[in-house]
Amino acid sequence: MVEIEYKNTRIKLGPSDLVYEPAEDSFLLADAALEEAKPGMCVLEIGAGSGFVSAVLKANVEGIRVFATEINPHAAHCAKANGVEVIRTDLFRGLKKGNRGISFDLILFNPPYLPTSEDEKVPGWLNYAFDGGASGRETLDRFLDEVRNYLKPGGRILVLISSITGLEAVKEKLMKTGFEVDIVLKKKVSFEELMVVRGKLV
Numbered sequence: 001m002v003e004i005e006y007k008n009t010r011i012k013l014g015p016s017d018l019v020y021e022p023a024e025d026s027f028l029l030a031d032a033a034l035e036e037a038k039p040g041m042c043v044l045e046i047g048a049g050s051g052f053v054s055a056v057l058k059a060n061v062e063g064i065r066v067f068a069t070e071i072n073p074h075a076a077h078c079a080k081a082n083g084v085e086v087i088r089t090d091l092f093r094g095l096k097k098g099n100r101g102i103s104f105d106l107i108l109f110n111p112p113y114l115p116t117s118e119d120e121k122v123p124g125w126l127n128y129a130f131d132g133g134a135s136g137r138e139t140l141d142r143f144l145d146e147v148r149n150y151l152k153p154g155g156r157i158l159v160l161i162s163s164i165t166g167l168e169a170v171k172e173k174l175m176k177t178g179f180e181v182d183i184v185l186k187k188k189v190s191f192e193e194l195m196v197v198r199g200k201l202v
């Protein structure tokens with residue numbers, strides 16, 4: 001089994017045709033999450049993939065509790081093998097909202113963010129890692145519609161997007177749903193600029 005090491009954490013990778021392999025976007029989100037997370041926080045990662053970001057947080061932040069969801073069963077299996085508590089579901093489905101369930105200090109998502117036409121889809125479960133629908137924001141928009149229901153008062157989100165995802169549209173939706181918005185990290189990678197957008201619940 002192939003493994004990688006990042007910030008004191010060894011991560012087992014799944015088969016590359018079934019599970020998203022951590023890449024520049026994963027590293028940028030992990031770095032931003034390490035800056036944001038405080039000891040003892042309760043964190044949720046949506047779309048954990050191999051479990052890379054969650055595992056890095058668990059290895060580096062004392063007393064942190066991390067939960068994750070993932071739609072791809074192969075990825076959920078891989079995240080579990082990396083010690084991440086993950087349930088296989090679509091976004092938040094199955095989690096109870098607000099004070100009737102668990103709520104989180106911080107919620108993370110590196111979503112499928114590429115605008116994707118029918119003939120650009122990749123076969124099988126791996127398509128969920130890339131396919132952002134025609135706008136690049138279809139899954140992200142569904143996430144943004146729901147996320148505040150799972151945050152503690154004053155809670156925060158970190159979302160990875162690319163310059164081709166449409167920063168202005170993402171910012172506008174976040175502000176409409178009650179968040180203050182800023183960009184906490186950026187990195188130019190070949191044809192795109194990756195960025196981590198932070199939303200603070202006001």
Ligand SMILES: C[S@@+](CC[C@H](N)C(=O)[O-])C[C@H]1O[C@@H](n2cnc3c(N)ncnc32)[C@H](O)[C@@H]1O
Nearest residue numbers: 022026047048049070071072090091110128129
């Ligand atoms: C770009 S990959 C990121 C994986 C990992 N978080 C990382 O940073 O390496 C996006 C992940 O989100 C998952 N995903 C896509 N749509 C989802 C949904 N509706 N619910 C849960 N997970 C989803 C994909 O299967 C994929 O593993």
